[in-house]
Amino acid sequence: MVPPLALDIDGTLTTPDGRIDARVFEALPGWEAPVVFATGKAFPYPVALAEFLGRSPRVVAENGGVVHVNDGTTILGNPDGPRAVVTAFEERGGDLGWGADETVNRWRETEVAASTDADEALLHEVAAGVEGVEIVDTGYAFHVKSTDVSKGRGLERVADALNVDPAAFVAVGDSENDVSTFERAGASYAVANADRAARTTADVVLDDGFMDGTAAVLNAVRAGDDPR
Numbered sequence: 001m002v003p004p005l006a007l008d009i010d011g012t013l014t015t016p017d018g019r020i021d022a023r024v025f026e027a028l029p030g031w032e033a034p035v036v037f038a039t040g041k042a043f044p045y046p047v048a049l050a051e052f053l054g055r056s057p058r059v060v061a062e063n064g065g066v067v068h069v070n071d072g073t074t075i076l077g078n079p080d081g082p083r084a085v086v087t088a089f090e091e092r093g094g095d096l097g098w099g100a101d102e103t104v105n106r107w108r109e110t111e112v113a114a115s116t117d118a119d120e121a122l123l124h125e126v127a128a129g130v131e132g133v134e135i136v137d138t139g140y141a142f143h144v145k146s147t148d149v150s151k152g153r154g155l156e157r158v159a160d161a162l163n164v165d166p167a168a169f170v171a172v173g174d175s176e177n178d179v180s181t182f183e184r185a186g187a188s189y190a191v192a193n194a195d196r197a198a199r200t201t202a203d204v205v206l207d208d209g210f211m212d213g214t215a216a217v218l219n220a221v222r223a224g225d226d227p228r
Helices: 044-052 080-091 120-127 151-162 176-184 196-201 210-223
Strands: 005-007 035-038 059-061 066-069 072-075 112-114 133-137 142-146 170-173 187-190
Touching (some): 035 151, 044 059, 059 151, 080 112, 080 133, 120 133, 120 142, 133 176, 151 176, 170 210, 176 187, 176 196
Parallel strands (some): 005 035
Antiparallel strands (some): 059 066, 066 072
């Protein structure tokens, strides 16, 4: 029996240039256990990925702010603090850095994402004055989010709904927002391109990055081997 999976998307199921790796569509549709996509992306993105894979949408989105399982969606994050931070940030001359692209934040319900080109120091300075808000750097964006939500807590909620122990999951990720998932999963793997926080927390740091590393985990787990 294969274990359930908790998989990040960006940097984990993608190519180095940010595209979903085609091997995702070979490995995951027939996986004989639950697959949870735990991501910093807005809710529609992981749901769409699950649908295209022919899988039930079991999703932890917006770094734990939105959870979907068994046809029910739960909003866990409070958007008021993050939005207040962004308003103050922009009033002080900050720019979220997305230009005319409204799609990054259009569907976010509980957090706001700023480009890694944004003024990180100013963003942290403003956030420090708003209780219950933190900035998480995923390498793809600075996420302004509630401190009381995380991917790991979202995974616990999904696991409870599925009547599965979180420790049964195998988790793969690449960023500090995956640390909480790694702490709850029974086995955790950081792909080679992972940041320091993810590498420090994971049980194993893989030799290969991006989907190369994830594919190695999936192949080894299916064969009953130890992914290294």
